[in-house]
Amino acid sequence: MVHLVAIDDEVSILDFIEQVLARPDLCISRASDPNEGWELIRRLRPQIVTLDQSMPGVSGMELLARIVDLDPTIDVVLLTADDSTDLAVEAIRQGASDFLTKPITPSLLREKLDLLIVSAQRRDRATALQQELLETTKFGDMVGQSPPMLDVFALIRRIAPHFRSCLVTGATGTGKELVARALHQMSLVRNKPFVVCNCAAIVETLFESELFGHVRGSFTGATVDRAGLFEAADGGTLFLDEIGEVPLKMQAKFLRALQNGEVQRVGSNAVRRVNVRVVAATNRDLRAMVKQKDFREDLYYRLSMLEIPLPVLADRKEDLPLLERHFLAQFSRQLDKEVRGLSRRAQTVLSRYSWPGNIRELENVIGHACTMTDRDIIDVADLPAYVRTKAPLDESRARMTLADVESRHVRYVYEQAGGNKQLTAEILGVSRATLYRYLGENGMKDLS
Ligand SMILES: Nc1ncnc2c1ncn2[C@@H]1O[C@H](COP(=O)(O)OP(=O)(O)OP(=O)(O)O)[C@@H](O)[C@H]1O
Numbered sequence: 183m184v185h186l187v188a189i190d191d192e193v194s195i196l197d198f199i200e201q202v203l204a205r206p207d208l209c210i211s212r213a214s215d216p217n218e219g220w221e222l223i224r225r226l227r228p229q230i231v232t233l234d235q236s237m238p239g240v241s242g243m244e245l246l247a248r249i250v251d252l253d254p255t256i257d258v259v260l261l262t263a264d265d266s267t268d269l270a271v272e273a274i275r276q277g278a279s280d281f282l283t284k285p286i287t288p289s290l291l292r293e294k295l296d297l298l299i300v301s302a303q304r305r306d307r308a309t310a311l312q313q314e315l316l317e318t319t320k321f322g323d324m325v326g327q328s329p330p331m332l333d334v335f336a337l338i339r340r341i342a343p344h345f346r347s348c349l350v351t352g353a354t355g356t357g358k359e360l361v362a363r364a365l366h367q368m369s370l371v372r373n374k375p376f377v378v379c380n381c382a383a384i385v386e387t388l389f390e391s392e393l394f395g396h397v398r399g400s401f402t403g404a405t406v407d408r409a410g411l412f413e414a415a416d417g418g419t420l421f422l423d424e425i426g427e428v429p430l431k432m433q434a435k436f437l438r439a440l441q442n443g444e445v446q447r448v449g450s451n452a453v454r455r456v457n458v459r460v461v462a463a464t465n466r467d468l469r470a471m472v473k474q475k476d477f478r479e480d481l482y483y484r485l486s487m488l489e490i491p492l493p494v495l496a497d498r499k500e501d502l503p504l505l506e507r508h509f510l511a512q513f514s515r516q517l518d519k520e521v522r523g524l525s526r527r528a529q530t531v532l533s534r535y536s537w538p539g540n541i542r543e544l545e546n547v548i549g550h551a552c553t554m555t556d557r558d559i560i561d562v563a564d565l566p567a568y569v570r571t572k573a574p575l576d577e578s579r580a581r582m583t584l585a586d587v588e589s590r591h592v593r594y595v596y597e598q599a600g601g602n603k604q605l606t607a608e609i610l611g612v613s614r615a616t617l618y619r620y621l622g623e624n625g626m627k628d629l630s
Pocket residue numbers: 323324325326352353354355356357358359360361465508541542545
C-alpha cells in the first residue's frame with residue numbers, strides 16, 4: 183500500500199487529485215492548510231506528497247525544504263501555477279522529484295504519479311528483499327553477492343577443512359582478516375585457538391622470541407620461560423598478518439615451522455612439535471619482493487600454493503547496497519539509534535566514489551553518517567565532505583571524444599534533474615522528442 187498526502191488550498195484540486203488517482207493500492211490523505219499537511223506528513227510518513235506552490239501562510243518551497251529535511255526518500259511533486267522553469271529547476275534542486283504546471287490534465291497527472299507509485303512499491307519490495315538477502319548472503323561475518331565475492335566464499339569453503347597454510351592477498355581494507363577468521367571458523371579445529379600475530383607491529387629483535395618463545399636467561403629481560411605464538415596456536419590456527427614485514431633472516435625459521443611443524447625456543451636446543459595451520463596475509467606484492475630478494479622464494483612458494491586474492495570494492499560495487507545495509511544495522515545497534523536507510527541521492531554519491539580504502543573506508547563512512555544524522559535516514563549532507571566532493575580519478579578523460587563528452591554531459595544533467603526528462607530537455611535546450619532520440623541513438627536506453 184502506497185500513501186500519498188495531497189496539500190493544496192484549493193479544495194477543487196484536492197478533489198481532482200483524489201478522483202484521478204483513485205486505485206486500490208493507493209491511500210490518499212488530504213489537507214487544505216499547509217500546517218495541517220505538515221502534521222499529516224509527520225504522522226503518516228507517506229511515500230509521495232503533492233504540494234501546491236502558492237498557499238497562504240507557508241509557501242510550497244518552504245514546506246518542500248522541511249519535508250526533504252524530515253525524510254529525503256519522500257517523493258514530492260510540486261504543483262506550480264505559472265509556467266516558470268526557474269522555479270521548477272529550483273524545486274528539483276531542493277529535492278523535489280517532479281513538478282506539474284497548472285492547469286493539470288488528468289492524463290498528465292496519472293502518467294507522472296503512476297510512475298512514482300510503481301517506484302515506491304518497487305523500493306518497498308527492494309528493501310524487504312535486501313533485508314532477506316542480507317540474511318542469506320552472510321558468510322561468516324562477511325556479506326557479499328557479487329560474482330568475485332561468491333568465488334571467494336566458494337574457495338574458503340573448499341579450502342577450510344584441509345589446508346595447512348594459505349595466503350590471503352588484497353589491498354588495505356578488503357577483508358583479509360575476516361577471511362582468515364572464516365577459514366578458522368569453517369574448519370574442524372574451530373574450537374581450538376585462533377591466534378593473531380601482526381608481523382608489522384613486532385620489533386625486529388623480539389621477533390624470534392614472540393613467534394617461537396624463549397627460555398629464562400636467554401637474553402636480558404627474559405626472566406621466565408615463555409611459549410611463543412606458534413605454541414599458543416597449537417592445534418588451531420595462527421594468523422600471520424602483514425607477512426611481508428617478516429625480517430628476511432627470520433623467514434627460514436618460519437619455513438621450518440610451516441613445513442615440519444618444528445619450533446625452537448630462543449636459548450634452547452630442544453625442538454618442539456606443533457600442529458598449527460597458518461593463514462598469512464599481505465597487501466604487498468610478494469612476488470615482486472622475491473625478485474628484489476626481500477622475501478625468500480621457498481617461503482613464498484610454500485605460502486602461495488593456496489592463495490585467496492580479494493577484489494577491491496571498486497570492482498564489486500554491486501555489493502554496496504548489501505554492505506550499506508549491513509553497516510547501518512551494525513551502527514544502529516552500536517549507537518542505539520534507529521537509522522532506517524540511505525536516501526537515493528546518498529546511495530548515488532556512494533556508488534560514484536572510488537573507495538581506495540575499500541570496505542573499511544565504507545564502514546567508517548557509514549559510521550560517520552550514522553553518528554552525524556539527527557534523522558532516521560542518511561542523506562548526502564551526512565556523508566563526509568571528501569566523499570561528496572571527490573570525483574573519481576579519471577585518467578580516460580584526456581582521450582575522450584567530443585561525442586563522449588556530449589553523452590556524459592547529457593547523463594550528468596539527467597541525474598542532476600533527478601531523472602526528470604522534461605526538465606533535462608529544457609536545460610539542454612532541446613525538445614523532449616530530440617532527447618529521446620538522442621538517448622536511443624547513443625546507447626543510453628537505460629535512461630529512456
Ligand atoms: N565482506 C565483508 N562484509 C562485511 N564486513 C566486511 C567485509 N570485508 C571486510 N569487512 C569489514 O571491513 C573492515 C576491514 O576488514 P579487514 O580488517 O579484514 O581488512 P584487511 O584486508 O585486513 O585490511 P588491512 O590490510 O588494512 O589490514 C573490518 O571492520 C571488517 O569487519
